[in-house]
Amino acid sequence: MQQANLNALFDPKSIAIIGASPDDQKIGGRPLSYLQKYGYEGVIYPINPKYEEMNGLKCFPDIQAVKAEIDLAIIALPKSVVLDTFKKCVDQKVRSVIIFSAGFAEIDEEGKQLQDEISRLAKQNHVSVLGPNCLGMFNVSKGVYGTFSTIIEDEKPLLSNIGFVSQSGAFGSHVFTLARQHHIGFSYFVATGNECDVDVADCIQFLAQDPGTDVIACYIEGTKDGDKLIEALKLARKNGKPVIALKVGRTNVGMKAALSHTGSLVGADEVFDTVFKQYGVYRAETIEEFLDVTYAASKLPFQKGNKVAVFTVSGGVGIMLADQLSANGLTLPETPEPVKQKLREILPIAGVQNPIDTTAQISYMPTLLEDFMDSVLSSGEFDSTVIFLGFAGLKLDSLADRITTLKAMKERYKDIPQIVVTINSKESRKMFSDAGLCVIDDPSRAVTVSKALHFFANRAEPDHEETYLPVKEDVFGSSTLLTEYGSKRILKQYAIPITEEKLARTAEEAIQFATEIGYPIVLKGMSPQILHKTDKGLVVLNLIDREAVRIEFKKLQKIIEETDGAEFEGVLVQEMLRKDSVEMVVGSKKDPIFGQIVMVGMGGIYIELLKDVSMRKAPVSTTEAEKMIQELQASAILQSYRGKPPYDVEELSHLISQFSHFIVAHEEKLLEVDLNPVMVFEKGHGIKVADGLMTLEKQVIHS
Template sequence: MMNLDTKSLESLFDPQSIAIIGASERMNRIGSRPIQYLLDNGYKGNIYPINPKYDQIAGLTCYPDLYHAPEKIDLAILALPEGLVMTAIKQCAEKKVKSVIIFSSGFAETGSKGRELQDQILQIARKHDMRVLGPNCLGMFNNNNGVYATFSVSMSDGSPIKGRIGLVTQSGAFGSHVITSARERHIGFSCWVSTGNEMDIDVADCIAYLAGKDDIDVIACYLEGVKDGEKFLNALSLAKEHQKPVVLLKSGRSEVGKEAVQSHTASLVGSDEVFDVVFKQTGVYRVNTIEEFLNISYACTMVPLPKGNNVGVFSVSGGLGIMIADQLIEHSMKLPEPSQNIKEELLNILPFAGVRNPFDITAQIINQPTLLRDFMDVVFSSRLDVDIAIVFLSHLGLSNSIFNNQLEIIKEMKEKYPDLPCIVVTLTKPEIRKRFAEAGIFVCEDPTEAVKVVHALNYFRKKLSASLPMNQQWEQKQLDFSNSPQVLTEYKSKKYLKDYGIPCTKEGLATTLDEAILLAKEIGYPIVLKGMSSDILHKTDSGLVHLKLENKEDVELAYNAIMKKMAQMGVNAEGVLVQEWVNSNGLEVIVGSKYDVVFGQMIIVGLGGIFTEVFNDVSMRKAPISTTEAEKMLKELRSYRLFQGYRNQHSLDISALCELVSQFSHFVTDHKDVISEIDLNPVIVHPKGNGVVTVDALIKLNNSLVIHK
């Protein structure tokens, strides 16, 4: 795993002294807001406004330049026009400032000229071991020490509530919106950082830093793109290592969205499907709306992760209880049905209640205020296997008299059953939401959002409890691809695969008819002949494949036909491949790789042969993977039952296929810089115990990295 430098970020998140270069005495200006926010939030360090126009700002001594500041500066905030940034950066370097935040825009997001200036600033920063946040960013805040190094207008209406969410956003406006919305709902944050253009400090740096902080329970991230895929993956792995859930909202799904991202943050976007795979592989929970983003992040700070996926639903409405149950089932959750004894005990409490789970306690809760407690107590204390509860109270949260009673009941159940998470759904008023928060009880207003929260908590339970995958210890081999064309024929492709130990068919290349006849005899009939040319990708479509040849005469006819066909096509003929005929009642599978611009080599497994394009039944992972992960890929396929032996068919050699997939993933990883794409199609999976064999293969190389003499 790549070492991520989180120690150097201490001067950003916990500075002992802050200089604001471009400070203003007008407190509604960008250069004055950080000063006001620092004072309002009780920052204990030293604040140094820098501007030659003023002697004093907000009661603080203002200095003409950074050189006159009386001590070393941990953090400098640059609130300057783009044209003055370079001079300020040079002053920061000479003053040995540890971290810099650049609010200014006009850099890489504007084009090549801005990028060139941004690169020059980065060179200075790296030369002097200075970390830089931005440019083109809204800055950050740390609620634990009063560091408010931001000019976000949202803070002028009130500081964010203190909490245990760490927020990282590539968009400053997104962060401001989320923080403001959260404040209105009494959802708190530990800190927030807006990364902007990510000249130096990026999302990965911030995730890695927050992962190690004890005052943070969950990392919430808004992402548009990633510049360094490996670094990003390592940061996510670090979060998992520290048992920190990561809730992520990524934009840029559509082509229009991708283009907007490029102009916004100058990030690499990559394939959205690949991002999905990477998120699942690293345990990140991806959301699609701000509502989900806030609810799930907040729930991770309020609710312990459930021990399983069994849910108990308590509802004042039978219809809404059924709706919640339906949605839970759609999200792969379970609603265990109570025993007859439990049902009878509940009916003794309320004879007309629904007692099957979802439990319908009806509107009688208004006349019998203890109904919820009585039902929950019976269910929780019984042997019914409930791991998490949803309590739907409809609009009762708007009534102070009813709410007071039910809040006390829920608090009582929380204390009595501390390991049993409870999600409350009710319409609320701001003051009531605050009381829920102070009681440590998660509440939301939409039952569908509650189901999403339960699903997310269960997802984190599984992902965070799973050990980090251990890669198989295959022997690493660096094969020589120099002097190769960009597209390798099947014969040359399989030579490399065989050298790496991947099982392939018995075969040989013939350049004369006599060689073909001799090879056929050595391999044993029946055999297959294939015309080999790097100019032809689809041999069958071109009439260059002859199957199940039974004797010398068949070989002679097929060989001559292939050579004649290639001559007519005017292609560069490598020869004719003489290959064993694979007669099997197994299954054809495709195993492939594709180089992704952000994350590198991605591998796929799915139905192969003619079914690849028809059904598109594939699973994908970031390479390399273990045999255990390969088996998970197979189980994700809609066609997985075919591997298990469907309708009296033989079960297939899943173990051998998983070994091939894992070994293949290491092959592409070991040669990630030169291989662009590989298809093994088909790989024949024989019945259990009989192994697998690669029948056809195609390797495409990254031509810019292939060495030609």
């Protein structure tokens, strides 16, 4: 039902314009004008009680006077009559509605209540609603222009394979205008406004299934439903459609601004970053990068490896490209010796290393560029290429020959993306576009594009290996905070390896447990009210006999009993871990939008000092967990070096996966979990969780 109504919204066979006007300068007049001017082939029903005829069409006094099925109704009326008008659309079984009108949740509480009622009615009656407070949408291939924007009043939009969705109409208009200046078109343009029903995730999902869309670009301020957004991103990746996102709200100031603008939940930016990486979304930092990467992804194949061949008319630019490509994780392999020899035969003065300097002779030898490119790319040693042509884009008299060469190379080496760099005029951009070539004005921007294409080539779906844990009924009890003892006792039930330990209520019990575990031992004072045990002197290491245990037990008990509001739970008697190990931390936090997020980093104090952390939306497989570890700057510490054996990354990966499934299994109850430190021993000797804390939700409401 939802997909059918999204089809009715984005590809309607009939459109009613409520508040239509014959004046194409009015909000109700523009969509009518655009639909007629740009070739919409469906049925249009202008609705305005002041007219019997409008622009050669019969005009209706009311939506209820239309005795035909209506796929889409556009409401271009004052806020005060929108709700009643929408109710009439519902009664008429209209399948989708666009509401231009502003003054709803973005303004005040009264507006929010009106919007909430529209949302309720939309969901109850299965009507797809775009808006309110939105610029609308257009579908270029079908001539559907449900918008009042002036960005298309002078010129019909260009058609391409790029679908663009924006939570801001003004931002969308700005990007659209820049794109047109660069001769870039779209399949769809959607501005979602207040998102009372159809949101950015719905649009991504629709575009992921649209045969005319190969690339999805989106401007995002926030989302109310993290799981829905993830499902849409998964679908886009499954269908091989790259998603480029410009997500604002990195800073607290930006987050507040985004919240006031859209009413969406903005969420922690690092979690959005994590979700984007995990589900193959390229995150752009600037409008320029957003447009460049979107455009390149629509024109070029994704490079399978990171080996780049650079052709340049400038040795200096070649060096700069080499530096910047290398800094972005790409390599410039040396030109193979037989190829070098061939290049020297063609042009003795050429620079035949990589970057390959064709010199200014390229202007005087018509076949030089093709001969050089063909010789190098036919070697099979390169995955992509950047071709710097200086200001060739301004020399229209010779540009046609360059384009003919580049087009031939594109056809001959279909799997190798070719990024052309030259200064352009409006005419040269069109020439490159008509030839299906990707052209960028600046070498550094070409490097960013190359990095993005490599990112897309490696955004394969993760494996589906899963770790299944036994379901436990209620392992938490009524507490909202669990001590180390309580936390680890729960983890043990889920086969997560913890230190050997027992909780003693008396000194005699502590001595008995120490004897059973074996000296040396560790004592830790347990109180739910004292989280940081070390700060209060509640951890004693390396105790080697009965008397030391007795003395230290009493000291720990006294510290807790003398701390205001602290409850003495007991003293944890724990094995002393003496084997060589690396301390890591594995933890989780419940994000209000995306749910349980699992993380790994260096243990002890280093996680706070270095901020070296890798995160994922839980759950993750063991393979994905290993990727998380490899992303850490400190991951080299776990590897073999200077004769030392490597540490047990395999078991640490297994723990992260197990733990991620545990936190998802108890999504509602767990607020935050911190396993710190996790002791990682030498390879083959496993791991042990030496300390841990769980913070629980105060109240769990079961539906």
